[in-house]
Amino acid sequence: CDWSSDVCSSDLLNNREHIMSTERTLSIIKPDGVTRSLIGTVIERFESQSLKVVAAKLQQLTTEQAQEFYGVHKERPFYNDLVKYMTSGPVLTMVLEGENAVLQNRTIMGATNPAEAAEGTIRRDFAESIEANRFLKIANSNIHNENGDIIKSQYLRDNSVIIVGA
Numbered sequence: 001c002d003w004s005s006d007v008c009s010s011d012l013l014n015n016r017e018h019i020m021s022t023e024r025t026l027s028i029i030k031p032d033g034v035t036r037s038l039i040g041t042v043i044e045r046f047e048s049q050s051l052k053v054v055a056a057k058l059q060q061l062t063t064e065q066a067q068e069f070y071g072v073h074k075e076r077p078f079y080n081d082l083v084k085y086m087t088s089g090p091v092l093t094m095v096l097e098g099e100n101a102v103l104q105n106r107t108i109m110g111a112t113n114p115a116e117a118a119e120g121t122i123r124r125d126f127a128e129s130i131e132a133n134r135f136l137k138i139a140n141s142n143i144h145n146e147n148g149d150i151i152k153s154q155y156l157r158d159n160s161v162i163i164v165g166a
Helices: 006-014 031-035 039-048 063-069 079-086 101-109 122-126
Strands: 022-029 052-059 091-099 136-139
Touching: 022 039, 022 101, 031 039, 031 091, 039 052, 039 091, 039 101, 039 122, 063 079, 091 101, 101 122
Parallel strands: none
Antiparallel strands: 022 091, 022 136, 052 091
16 A cells, blocks of 8 residues: 555545544642652653643642542542642643553553552652552543543633643
8 A cells, every 4th residue: 555645545544443542631740749849750751651741730729629620539538638638739730642541641650559559650659658649640531522522621721721732
C-alpha cells in the first residue's frame, strides 16, 4: 500500500481496527506534591510515557469544590479529613491526553499502597506511607461525553485555562 494513495489512506482511516482512540483523563497533584516541588517530576513521568498535558491549572480549592468532587466518599470516615486536606494548599489539576490515557495514568501512578506499588511508579517513589498517600488524585475515567467532547472539570471551568486542541 502506497501511503500517498488516496484509496489506501481512506481505507485505513475508515477501518476502526487500525485507528487507536485517544483518551483524556483528569489528574490532580495534591497539596503535598505541590509543596514538595514535585510538579515537574510528575509531568515528566507522564510525558515520558506519551501522555500529553493539554490543560493545567494551579489553584486553591474551596471547601465547596472539594466537597463536590469527593462527594462520592461523603459517608466514609475519612471524608472530612480529605476535604480539609485538599483545601490546605494549592493543587495542580491537569488534563492528560494519549492512547489509553486512563490505564496509562493508573499504571504510572501505581498501587494505592506505596509498599505494593511497582518500582518506578509515582506512588512507590514519592508517597511516604499509605496514610500519607495524598500525593495525587487520579480521576480514573475518560473525561469525554458520549459525543467525544471534553467534559469541563469543576476545577477547569473558568477562562484562565487553555485546553490545547479543544
